[in-house]
Amino acid sequence: MFQEIYSPVQKIEIDLLDNLFVKRDDLIDPYISGNKWRKLKLILEKAKLENKKHLVTFGGAYSNHLVATAAAAARFHLKSTAFVRGEQVKNEMLLLCSLFGMELIFVDRDSYKNKPQLFEDHFGNDRNVYFIDEGGASKEAVDGCTEIINELSETYDHIFVAAGTGTTAAGLLKAIQAKNLPTKLHVIPVLKGGDFIKTEIAKYTSITEHLILHTEFHFGGYAKTTPELIQFIKTFTAKTGLLLDPVYTAKMFFAIFDLQHKNKISFTDKILAIHTGGLLGLLGMKDKF
Numbered sequence: 316m317f318q319e320i321y322s323p324v325q326k327i328e329i330d331l332l333d334n335l336f337v338k339r340d341d342l343i344d345p346y347i348s349g350n351k352w353r354k355l356k357l358i359l360e361k362a363k364l365e366n367k368k369h370l371v372t373f374g375g376a377y378s379n380h381l382v383a384t385a386a387a388a389a390r391f392h393l394k395s396t397a398f399v400r401g402e403q404v405k406n407e408m409l410l411l412c413s414l415f416g417m418e419l420i421f422v423d424r425d426s427y428k429n430k431p432q433l434f435e436d437h438f439g440n441d442r443n444v445y446f447i448d449e450g451g452a453s454k455e456a457v458d459g460c461t462e463i464i465n466e467l468s469e470t471y472d473h474i475f476v477a478a479g480t481g482t483t484a485a486g487l488l489k490a491i492q493a494k495n496l497p498t499k500l501h502v503i504p505v506l507k508g509g510d511f512i513k514t515e516i517a518k519y520t521s522i523t524e525h526l527i528l529h530t531e532f533h534f535g536g537y538a539k540t541t542p543e544l545i546q547f548i549k550t551f552t553a554k555t556g557l558l559l560d561p562v563y564t565a566k567m568f569f570a571i572f573d574l575q576h577k578n579k580i581s582f583t584d585k586i587l588a589i590h591t592g593g594l595l596g597l598l599g600m601k602d603k604f
Contacts, residue, residue, distance in 0.1 A: 349592020
């Protein structure tokens with residue numbers, strides 16, 4: 316259903332990190348970007364098998380998942396609707412959603428907490444509609460993310476990934492276990508109280524010694540930044556030519572540097588960072604720069 320992807324592994328030359336490599340999932344597609352492509356691939360295949368014509372999903376006003384779902388729906392001639400958390404707003408992300416034909420339904424934060432009820436109230440009698448959870452969280456999304464590991468031609472001592480729901484991390488861990496790799500998977504929750512990510516991962520695969528959760532790199536919470544993080548993005552991008560987004564990938568790369576600086580990871584270890592895309596998130600934070 317989806318085309319073949321372009322997601323090379325590239326070595327990054329910066330400072331003392333001689334063994335830092337990046338899986339460039341951000342290059343897969345400008346709108347169905349990174350792990351969003353991975354998550355939606357099998358979801359859309361299942362929707363097609365079930366003869367669904369309308370995708371309904373959920374997200375915040377700056378959600379890359381909403382843009383990705385809208386773009387994917389348009390390409391495959393499907394209708395799309397999103398429940399958007401919070402008051403009605405206009406921004407660049409939602410503009411893209413609308414251009415791709417997505418209908419936006421703004422709901423208050425309390426109502427948003429019960430997504431199955433929202434879906435039932437609006438679409439419960441419509442057999443053409445397919446429910447996609449926030450961020451694409453599902454077994455299909457996890458299985459799609461296992462392909463990241465399966466595409467690797469080398470083994471790494473450490474793999475790093477940023478996490479919002481834990482879906483991508485679950486896929487990575489599942490594949491590492493299936494291939495019996497010695498790799499440590501370092502998961503960087505990008506929101507406060509990120510310990511719940513381990514519980515989410517456990518829904519899809521067993522928790523083993525491969526998994527290491529670092530909950531201290533949220534920089535104030537989801538979509539929150541600090542001057543230190545913004546300066547890190549500027550310096551990193553100027554030195555490497557690799558764009559980062561403030562919500563996910565910047566926090567992950569900051570964690571890699573910090574952990575090596577504190578000698579928690581050896582400078583001789585081989586590290587792979589998963590660039591999960593999401594660069595459109597820069598649009599919502601342009602005033603920070």
